[in-house]
Amino acid sequence: MNNRMDLTGKVALVTGGARGIGAATVAALLSAGVRVALVDRDFPPGTAGSERALQLTGDVTDPEAMAHCVAATVTAFGRLDIVIANAGITPPPATIRTIDRTVFDKVMAVNFGGVLNIVRAAADEIVASGGHVLLVSSCAAFTPGMGGSAYMVSKAAVEQLGRALRIEFAAVGASAGLAYFGVVDTDLARHTLDDDPIGQRIGGLLPWPLSRRLTSRRAAELLVRAARTRRARLIAPAVWTPYFWFRGILNPILERRLVRDRAIAQIIRDLESTPAH
Template sequence: MAPHPEQPSVTVHHDVYPGIDLDSRLKDAAKGKVVYITGASRGIGEATVLAYAKAGASGLFITARSADALTSVAESASKLAPSALVEPYAVDVTDEKAVGESVKKCLEKFGRIDIVIANAGYLEKWVKIGDIDPDEWWKSMTVSIRGTFNVIHHTIKHLVATKGYAILLSSVGAQNRRPGASGYQTAKHALNRFAEFIDVEYGSEGVKVFAIHPGGILTVLAANEPSLIPLLNDKVEIASNTMVRLTSGSEDWLSGRYVSCNWDLDELAKRRQEIEEGDLLKNRLDVGGLANPL
């Protein structure tokens, strides 16, 4: 029996399409929301700050390790949307106490948190398990898993209070098994499962969560692995705009699942019954015909 495919049959986009257009479909989709974003100093994180500012967010608490870069992003967001309050705050997501302090600062500034974007990550150079520097391997795991845990640990009760949203930056790599990529791809696979746990534990209290593949985007981080560069041809806005849509309320039914920002969300919605009845787009062991008795 052939293995089941790991991509749904929907249109794949590489740039903004009508369903994620901030000037039409998603105009004011984040109006009045307070958004806490990690890894916000460049790349996907920076684009996400700008997207939520354009979509009407009233408060943006943006974090990364580089204070100077965050200041520049905050200035760009303020120019784009003068009514949005933007608060930059330097923090390393792997420092649990520092993350906790950042969340306190966000609450002091804005009073609540409606949306959390756990974007900070790390990509090691891809080397086989026996040859890679163990510290490099574990850094991928630590930033992606521990860093995301720290952020959710300190924000989840506030998301319960607002019946808010959490987005975890996963990757299509979570589904792949590429030689040399065991650190990065294992970490992203674990993030998908972590999103499922957030849904299991807090979904009944109103929290919505998605683990997303942002698309194949050429960022400084992605360029750390040269073999990936020819594959990275997507516009960064496909990630940022999709996140705005996922937290707009129209895709709440996808909570607890893995979603690729390349997938056409309007087409995916037509498969809603199939997805819900089969509890699809989640990590699980495929036993195929072994499910049938001998």
């Protein structure tokens, strides 16, 4: 298998393709000469497909809908070479004790179940084309998750899925990789970290440069590059890379400090005294 993919004429499917990172990734793929199927639950008013951009309405939590989207992509474009499993949601800050269980389950269903559903639906086509699947995880997968455990748990699950998939695909002539982003400046991130008062306090605990935000456009450029080069992992901003490699040492130290941190304790108490939302 060629380790580098010539993107010209290839076909990609992007979940969560109507907004944020997904929309920027669709634009970057089109600029690279790729034909793209963009999947989302709904599309902003005024958006339209084109000869090289196929809009498909579907909920990633529905396995049959994802199978339909893959089939529609192959019918329209004749093949499928790249899948970027990007769709995800971020819940309001909450503790494990107080989060509405339906909210927790929804995060898992979208962020992990949605990735599994599109991987399962597209796997045969990706193997047939010797293609590449790129799963969007997060640096949250390997950092302490107080106040945001549902998101962290879901992204950690995506990480393990991607690791297994990479090994399994290698045996049958395809490839898979993981993208770990810090904070990307999207509506989802702003709603959680900027618009929510307690979210602001949690976000403020992240020191610079870890708090530096990527633009959606930059995240998209990195995703397209990772697909082209079949990268096993993409970590951005790059300042997160040492944390990725040394998490086994850093996390016990950090957790011990956070357990004793009065500011953290106050945030947790405030979260638990705030009505669920």
